[in-house]
Amino acid sequence: EAREIVLSHISYFCKPDIVGKCKEALKKRLRAINESRAQKRKAGQVYGVPLSGSLLIKPGVYPEQRPCNEDSRRKWAEALAQPNKRLRLLSEHVPHGYRRKSLFDVLTRCNVPLLRATWFVKVTYLNQVRPTSSSISTGASDNQRSNQWTKDVVEYLQQLLDEFNLKEAHPSFKEQPSAGLISGATQVKLKHEAPSAGGDTEEPLVHFKWWYMVRLVQWHLTEELLVPSVLIEWLCYQLQV
Structure with a gap:
């Protein structure tokens, strides 16, 4: 005492x-x-779906994507954005058809949490570039997936920049702020502008899309899912133009 x-x-x-x-x-x-x-x-095993390694050649390790109609895809994406929806259940009917721009659009529109978005990205690209025993031994499929994912990310970032520049040049453009997209104050503002997870969603502002992609890129660089040299080359080009 x-x-x-x-x-x-x-x-x-x-x-x-x-x-x-x-x-x-x-x-x-x-x-x-x-x-x-x-x-x-x-x-890369936060949700038990590694992006590389010999484990990938075993059947049933990662979910198979299945074709479905637009309404089913929309409902599935909204469920993915809700943390209370178990990924184990969602993995039973992963929709096919979200690729490149449509994939990024659904992630930003539904404001999917980064961990769950990463899980979906892994499943999508594992289905696109399926691993084989020969590619596992050489690491070819792993490099191909990372290169393709990085290329798609850079392409979407460029589209966002082009969209922003186009709207900035238009006299009726009213989105603000135009600077400090990832500053503390802007993050707070953009969080308020972000679409809510689940339910009816509408197209988010280009600023929020950019802010979301910046966070996703930072996360995927940490997970070594992206090829840094490709991103650096693209950034250097943006500084020169």
């Missing part, structure tokens, strides 16, 4: 040795959390 009383006093935690111990304990705990998250992201 006496020790509990001592520990409850603020003055106890002001002692240099106690402060040092608390800092070290917090740093140790934070390192453990970050290492755990990094391992999951690097392995």
Whole structure:
């Protein structure tokens, strides 16, 4: 009891040795959390769907995409944006048909959380470039998927820039702000402008699409799903024009 009383006093935690111990304990705990998250992201197995490795050639490892009508695809995409909808259930009827621009449009329109969006991207590109035993040994399919995904990302980013420049040049263009797309204040504003997950969705502003893509690119660079050199080359080109 006496020790509990001592520990409850603020003055106890002001002692240099106690402060040092608390800092070290917090740093140790934070390192453990970050290492755990990094391992999951690097392995690409946050939702049990790795993007590379010999495990991919086993049947049933990743969901098969199936053809469906537009209404079913829309409802599935809205369910994907809702964290309470289990991916295990959604994986039973992954719709076919979302590719390139249509894939990005549905992710931004429904404001799909990044982890769930990443899961869908992996499933989509695994179905596009199916791994084989020979490609697994050489890593050819992994490189092909990463290259194709990076190429599609860069193409969509360019489309967003072109759309923004076109609207900026039009006298009736009223979207704001035009600078600091990923600054703190702008992020708060764009979050309010973001479409809600699920339910009826309408086309988001080009600023929100850009902000969403910036976050997705940052996440996928961390997971090593993108080819950095391709992105850097595109960014350098944008600085020159």
